[in-house]
Amino acid sequence: MAGTTLRPSLAPGGLAGTNIGPGRPPSPSSVNSYRVSAVVERLTGHALLGNRSDTIEFFKLCLSLARGIDYAVANNEVPNKAQDLPLLLKQVCQRKKDNFLQAAIMVLMLSVKNACKIGWFSEKESEELIILANEIGSSFCILGNINAGPSNSPSTIKQIMERFYPRMRMGQILASLEVKPGYGAYVIDFQILKTTVHSPEEKIRLFVAQTDSIETSACIICPPQVSFLLNGKGVDRRTTVLMDSGPQLPTNVTTMLKYGTNLLQAVGQFNGHYIIAVAFVSVMSSPDTPVPPDYVQPAVASVDPDSDIIEGPSRISLRCPIRYAMVVA
Incomplete structure (x- = not known):
């Protein structure tokens, strides 16, 4: 992906010594296909044993298969064992009640959803697998009004960008979601492929704005009691541990992302209706860039001395159930 520092979702070098073909070193794609086949065989054995199988190894195999699927999807490839996956995945999901x-099953099914979207399986199989993935995902998050995948910029985002970020141009939106007031734990997964087309000047940014009123720069203040995480890591200055109290620019999160499946989480108390998006954004550096006549310079908000006081002795632990990362507020 030109112009970015995204990292591949799988480093197949762990099997670099595998003798897959005579005469020349195996390609990364061959290594990944071999790895997926090996993991599928091991998981099939665990599925036959049911609850008597090694739980820790089962956990690791699910994550390994997810990485293999991510790598293949990102490179527009289909592993040799893809046709064996639907039946195996249904067996794997039978253990979804194991805390x-x-x-691990959730991570695996997120990767499988993206394989379904690009035609790895038949229409019926894809539909069944997506239903399974959504059932498992519902135990971790609120689905909300989610739009995953490439889309055109929603009109509300366009209005906010023109009014408060006139020198920024939003391109392809990778994922977006709308949330309502109140406490919520929202999760959305999205794909970044090596074939994704964008200009070298564009970076991937996290956009957060309150939509109840977009007339003042208060709409681009991050909700103060909400933490945003990408792939299990807190977004800089957008968590309850460290947050800017005033209006923010869309945050550059390019280095937090990888080819394949990525995961965005928004957890906490929302004080209004918000729209959240991950998108390619370019910055126009020319001082001659025309500024809209109704442009409003974002005001610097005063810091509330009580804003970071935690009432009472309790501490809220936000443990990411997908990546086992921790954010403590």
């Missing part, structure tokens, strides 16, 4: 395995 220890839930997170």
Whole structure:
């Protein structure tokens, strides 16, 4: 992906010594296909044993298969064992009530959803697998009004960008969601492919804005009691541990992302209706860039001395159930 520092979702070098073909070193794609086949065989054995199988190894195999699927999807490839996956995945999901395995199965099914979207399986199989993935995902998050995948910029985002970020241009939106007031734990997964077309000047940014009123720069203040995480890591100055109290520019999150499946989480108390998006954004550096006549310079908000006081002795622990990352507020 030109112009970015995204990292591949799988480093197949762990099997670099595998003798897949005579005469020359195996390609990364061959190594990944071999790896997926090996993991599928091991998981099939665990599925036959049911609850008597090694739970820890089952957990690791789910994550390994997810990485293999991510790598293949990102490179527009289909592993040799893809046709064996639907039946195996249904067997794997039978253990979704195991608290220890839930997170690993969730990660695996997120990757499978993206394989479904690009035609790995038949229409019927894809529909069944997506239903399974959504059932498991519902135990971790609120689905809300979610739009995953490439889309055109919603009109509300366009209005906010023109009014408060006149020197920024939003391109392809990778994922977006709308949330309502109140406490919520929202999760959305999205794909970044190596074939994704964008200009070298564009960076991937996190856009957050309150839509109840977009007339003042208060709409681009991050909700103060909400933490935003990408792939299990807190977004800089957008968590309850460290947050700017005033209006913010869309945050550059390019280095937090990878080819394949990525995961955005928004957890906490929302004080209004918000729209959240991950998108390619370019910055126009020319001082001659025309500024809209109704442009409003974002005001610097005063810091409330009580804004970071935690009432009472309790601490809220936000543990990401997908990546096992921790944010403590």
